[in-house]
Amino acid sequence: MTALTSNVAVTATMGLVAGLVLGVLHFASLSWNAQLFVSGSFGVAIALQAARVALAVLVLILLFRVSPFAALAGSLGFLVARAVLIWRYGDPQ
Secondary structure, three states: OOHHHHHHHHHHHHHHHHHHHHHHHHHHHHHHHHHHHHHOOHHHHHHHHHHHHHHHHHHHHHHHHHOHHHHHHHHHHHHHHHHHHHHHHOOOO
């Protein structure tokens, strides 16, 4: 493997792991966020929603600054985490 190929593999792996962790945190906290909305704690629920989205955007921007491969793999990890959590806890529809 050349140094460039190795670098791409390392950054993509780092992005995938970061995306998976981010996705699990983001989508696992969605249940908590929904409970806050239902209980009437709108201010806290909106603040948590904004923090969840801001953290996701921040991590993906940081991954893009590392490399486009890291950002692409991070996005993939984020979506994989979503699919796994929906599979695990079921679709609310």
